[in-house]
Amino acid sequence: MVTTDVGADLRFVPAEVTAPSRTRVRVMFRNVSTLPHNLTFDAPIAGGTRTIVEAGGSDAIELVTPGPGRYTFGCTIHMGMSGTLVVN
Ligand SMILES: [Cu+2]
Structure with missing residues (x-):
């Protein structure tokens, strides 16, 4: 589960999540x-929620994790709002 900041700060909480490969x-x-x-998610995962998840809303993504590494994700509406999926 990843959420946003509760206010108007442009960040994911937590900014780093972990999953097995x-x-x-x-x-x-x-x-x-x-x-x-x-x-x-950026390539190679290249998938995401719907483009607009309104305040108070939620969405889910299903994906198969790639090999071990660090994979970034972000919010395409807000440059610089990013997080990392760590695959073990
Ligand atoms: Cu955003």
């Missing part, structure tokens, strides 16, 4: 802030 996982995203956000 080559496993199907479900990432729940809850937007508890006052602004619309999304949670979108």
Whole structure:
């Protein structure tokens, strides 16, 4: 589960999440802030929630984790709002 900051700060909470490699996982995203956000993985995962997860809303992503490494995700609405998926 990843959420946002509860206010208007542009950050994910927690900013780093961990999962085992080559496993199907479900990432729940809850937007508890006052602004619309999304949670979108960069390549090679390249998947995400719907583009606008409104304040108070939530969405989930299902993905199969790649090999071990660090994979970034972000909010395409807000540059610089990012987090990391650590795959073991
Ligand atoms: Cu955002």
